[in-house]
Amino acid sequence: MKTPVRHRMEIRKGDLVQVIAGKSKGHKGRIKAVVPLKNRVIVEGANWVKKVSVDRRSQTRDFIELEAPLHRSNVMLVCPNCKQTTRVGHKILPNGKSIRACKKCGEMVDKA
Numbered sequence: 053m054k055t056p057v058r059h060r061m062e063i064r065k066g067d068l069v070q071v072i073a074g075k076s077k078g079h080k081g082r083i084k085a086v087v088p089l090k091n092r093v094i095v096e097g098a099n100w101v102k103k104v105s106v107d108r109r110s111q112t113r114d115f116i117e118l119e120a121p122l123h124r125s126n127v128m129l130v131c132p133n134c135k136q137t138t139r140v141g142h143k144i145l146p147n148g149k150s151i152r153a154c155k156k157c158g159e160m161v162d163k164a
Contacts, residue, residue: 061088061124062140062152067161069127070137071098076122080130084119092121133159 063069065086071079076098085094101120106113128137131154140161143153152161 059088059091061086061091063093063124063127063129068130068132069093069095070130071095071122071126072128072137073126074099074122076100083127085121087121090121091124093124093127094119094121095127098122129161131157131159131161133157 063083063086065083067083068080069083071077071081076095079095079098081096081098083093084096087093096119099120099122100117103116103118104113105116129140130136131138134154134157136156138157139155141153141155142150143160144150153159154161
């Protein structure tokens with residue numbers, strides 16, 4: 053069995069992102085969870101699915117709505133400074149620490 057390839061995730065939990073593909077296209081929300089081994093993220097309020105929950109003893113079914121994971125390529129970071137969707141770049145500070153930066157405005161995405 054092949055082990056999944058883990059890529060570096062430029063998007064982190066708590067980041068504001070916009071969905072750029074799929075049925076929730078255009079939705080903005082915060083990242084609730086990141087699954088790096090599957091290259092997936094869960095966005096607040098996006099990609100709602102219905103799941104059936106069955107109680108075997110009483111033979112009753114309940115429908116549960118929850119947010120399903122999206123592939124990381126279907127979301128784009130919203131820059132906190134310029135408020136535009138952007139790709140993530142990296143800058144190295146004078147002390148040697150690497151931070152995430154907006155490709156459009158050049159400002160830091162992370163708090164240093």
